[in-house]
Amino acid sequence: MRIGQLAEATGTTTKTLRFYEESGLLPPAERLASGYRDYAEDAVGKVAFIHRGQAAGLTLAQIRQILKIREHGQTPCSHVQGLLGQRLGELDAQIAELLALRETIFQLHEKASKPEPDSCSSDQVCRYI
Amino acid sequence: MRIGQLAEATGTTTKTLRFYEESGLLPPAERLASGYRDYAEDAVGKVAFIHRGQAAGLTLAQIRQILKIREHGQTPCSHVQGLLGQRLGELDAQIAELLALRETIFQLHEKASKPEPDSCSSDQVCRYI
DNA sequence: ATGAACCTTCCAGTACAATGGAAGGTCAAG
DNA sequence: CTTGACCTTCCATTGTACTGGAAGGTTCAT
Numbered sequence: 001m002r003i004g005q006l007a008e009a010t011g012t013t014t015k016t017l018r019f020y021e022e023s024g025l026l027p028p029a030e031r032l033a034s035g036y037r038d039y040a041e042d043a044v045g046k047v048a049f050i051h052r053g054q055a056a057g058l059t060l061a062q063i064r065q066i067l068k069i070r071e072h073g074q075t076p077c078s079h080v081q082g083l084l085g086q087r088l089g090e091l092d093a094q095i096a097e098l099l100a101l102r103e104t105i106f107q108l109h110e111k112a113s114k115p116e117p118d119s120c121s122s123d124q125v126c127r128y129i
Numbered sequence: 130m131r132i133g134q135l136a137e138a139t140g141t142t143t144k145t146l147r148f149y150e151e152s153g154l155l156p157p158a159e160r161l162a163s164g165y166r167d168y169a170e171d172a173v174g175k176v177a178f179i180h181r182g183q184a185a186g187l188t189l190a191q192i193r194q195i196l197k198i199r200e201h202g203q204t205p206c207s208h209v210q211g212l213l214g215q216r217l218g219e220l221d222a223q224i225a226e227l228l229a230l231r232e233t234i235f236q237l238h239e240k241a242s243k244p245e246p247d248s249c250s251s252d253q254v255c256r257y258i
Numbered sequence: 259a260t261g262a263a264c265c266t267t268c269c270a271g272t273a274c275a276a277t278g279g280a281a282g283g284t285c286a287a288g
Numbered sequence: 289c290t291t292g293a294c295c296t297t298c299c300a301t302t303g304t305a306c307t308g309g310a311a312g313g314t315t316c317a318t
Contacts, residue, residue, distance in 0.1 A: 004264065014265085019306060034180040034314055036265055045253055052258050056237060057230050060305070066255060080257050081241040088238055091231045097223065102187050102220045108185060109217055125178040125199050128209050129185055133294065143295080148276060163284055163296055189275065 001039040010047040018048070025050060025064050027071065057087055130168040139176040146176070154179060154193050156200065186216055
């Protein structure tokens with residue numbers, strides 16, 4: 001399977017696949033006599049895994065760790081569980097932060113809906129922020 | 130007021146202040162005979178405004194727009210209101226996305242808490258993702 | 259044999275908001 | 289007069305996940 005076919009099969013681009021290989025997410029592909037990359041069938045599963053990992057909000061660095069564990073013949077289960085737990089904590093923190101920010105912006109937006117340009121002193125630039 | 134003092138007064142660094150000037154957020158400072166930057170008092174207010182804008186989740190590009198309007202002697206009120214409204218919409222979308230992602234991760238995390246390593250087939254890399 | 263479609267490597271750039279460091283100039287105190 | 293704190297410019301780098309383009313090699317159909 002050449003790189004274009006793998007890209008097609010996984011809904012990505014050849015550029016991205018080469019980038020994944022260079023970033024250590026995919027093992028260096030076998031080469032044909034021509035120098036073209038020649039992927040085994042399981043490459044499709046690996047790329048699909050990368051996509052699922054991204055959809056789960058994992059970074060490529062985290063996905064790389066999981067793939068490395070698998071490459072070493074181990075099952076990455078407990079590591080994955082740890083990552084998911086960590087990600088959950090990060091998400092909760094991020095959501096809390098955004099909700100607080102949303103409230104702040106909402107207040108500012110309300111205030112700005114009753115404009116009083118004259119009370120904008122130039123040393124504060126804008127009364128509403 | 131020299132750059133170090135302005136940095137101190139506004140809780141930032143000289144690096145950042147020069148970066149702001151180069152990025153068009155702050156007008157080019159006056160210079161002393163030595164070539165040192167010599168800031169007027171109102172610089173403190175401008176930098177503080179930049180910080181408040183950032184705290185409100187505005188990008189430096191958006192803050193720059195507001196500051197430009199003020200520099201042209203106008204009051205940026207309606208523009209600010211527009212930006213805040215836009216920001217509110219973005220925040221709502223982002224929060225909704227994160228909540229959905231949180232739910233996904235939560236499910237995965239639950240599933241991963243009952244490990245069954247043997248059912249991880251190598252073509253999917255990890256049963257839990 | 260020639261053109262299209264595919265592949266290769268390498269280098270550079272995107273957005274964001276700074277940050278780091280080198281090489282050198284200025285100023286006040288001791 | 290020297291030391292140290294401060295300032296100057298310029299260039300490069302950080303992290304994330306790619307994306308774009310140049311210059312050239314391969315494969316296949318016509």
